[in-house]
Amino acid sequence: MHHAFKIGETEVSVELSRAREGYRLHVGEWVIPVNLGAAADGHHWLTLDGETVEVVIATRGDDVFIHVDGEAHQLQYEHPLDRLAHQAGGAAADSVRAPMPGSLVSVAVKAGDTVSKGQTLLVMESMKMETTVISPRDGVVAEIHQAMGQTFDRDALLVTLAPESENKP
């Protein structure tokens, strides 16, 4: 069984095993005795290698939010099957995603248009600032996924380009 968490853009493999008291965390070459105890008002005591620190933890779906050492962090649990599927998936450069939440101001291209790397695909607005979204590579626009005025979250799919193989003779 291979478990992993995503922290920012990094994926870290990790295992947990049972110890006489508590658990052991296996990460890289390390095996670290760990345990977690619930305290009052919803926070936890994390014991790691004999040292105990206060942590506040919240989860939603696969997202784990942790406040430790004066800072909040977000981790995402990666299901073993999803990771497998992802590795076999298409090139990321086929999709253009929203760099921030916002809405569309103007769309410069339509499905079927040939675009070159760096060409403006659309202009979006977020917090009254305009941001130009450009094409990551040469290609053909497959689909525009957002309508004018509609709001979307960060990482929402904006434009897909036809897979590279389809453009070649």
Added chain:
Amino acid sequence: MSQAKSDTRQWPFRAVLIANRGEIAVRVLRTVQALGLKAVVVYHAADRGTLAVQLADHAIEITGTTPVAAYLDGEQILKAAKASGAGAIHPGYGFLSENTGFARAVEAAGLVFIGPKPEQIDLMGDKVRARNFVEKAGFPVAPSAIEDDDPRTFNERARKVGTPLLIKPSAGGGGKGMRIVRDLKTLDAEIERARSEGQRYFGDGRLYVERYIENPRHIEVQVLGDSHGNVVHVFERECSVQRRFQKIVEETPSPALDDKLRGEICETAAGIARSAGYRGAGTVEFIFGEGGEFYFLEMNTRLQVEHPVTEEITGIDLVLEQLRIAAGEKLGYSQAEVKAQGHAIEFRIYAEDPGRGYTPTTGPVLRLRPPTGEGIRWDSGIVEGGEVTAAFDPMIAKLIVRGADRREAMARADQALASTVLLGCKTNTAFLRRLLNHPAFVEGAIHTGFLDAHPEIAADPEMPEATLHKLLAAASLVTRPMRDVADCVPDLHAAIGNWRN
């Protein structure tokens, strides 16, 4: 200063409608209720679960094509005021707070607008007219070119202002649509872009250009004026730490001013307010150069986001002053009686990712534990179980910290930021700690371009291995599939199988 004791039974209103949302709706509501008046709140459905709605004596839902549109719908808000029997409307900041038409409509409906006279909003809302007014009154303004003076020669006159220069929409505010030009070759293109943004955001494409002061500070002065011709200043606020022309950290007193300069800038602000016959709470903003020169920037005819730092060092409740002035009371104190003590800093808690260009973040508020302690004030409109959405401005709370001096305020702030728990939506608190501990900030050597000059403050630092291990341990221990797998393997077997180091 001891706050004047008001007899609200003599006031022309018994209930105040708050035409705003978020932390400022809560802030205004607290003073209204402390006076024994009723607080009425209007809210869009997206804000149903917020603190302002929970605390209100009466909450009325308003609708709109977007959540923001609801709060901009003056007609609907006036209807709510009448239905609820509110005799006065407090607009907060943003939304309708500097909308002349709304202020007029409120007065025409026989209600009290808690703010300046409509003509004062009108005058200061147009940067060009405001600047001309201030210049004519004999106060300092920066070199500039105004499109309206002669649109045909605008680009040419803009060129003569010299680089670096700043293009601004005449009708704008809050940094929206502003552009810096350092190379005159790009001037014409940037003017076109700024015009298109001004047209879209403010329905007004007119522009003006002014000389951009390098490494400028942004220092503003709080003023109060009553309906009887009395005007005082309530000292300055240093607002130089900005990102994308928007303030992040504000403090008072400003580390840049000695007593003499402080007196000059504060008296200039009071003089400008006096020239305008200003009524209500207002803020005169200045651009402050490295040589100690300062120029009028604009006047905000409303309560500012950063008003709490002024309250913390003077003991004056600015919302109470706004209400008293609106009720027709005299200020009742002289300039000499306005005294300040100690140091206060405000940190704006934004739902945003500084490491990704300060882009806004969204998410649920799964856990919220505001900081507490000596000198700590937390102004916020969000509650645990709420949600931060893209519908509104990303500022979700303000941390205000007071100390006997700047050093004590900063030490308390660092502690408070570290103990602020907000889980579910990324915020800028870790960034604010890096900023607070940066040597330049510690010395007070800041200017409005400070964060651009120090991109390392915004960048996510490399995570120490010890922190990574704590995170992985805590996350693994609360992740059901991992715990289940661990629990079904006998202890002894696990112990033999996996020791590697």
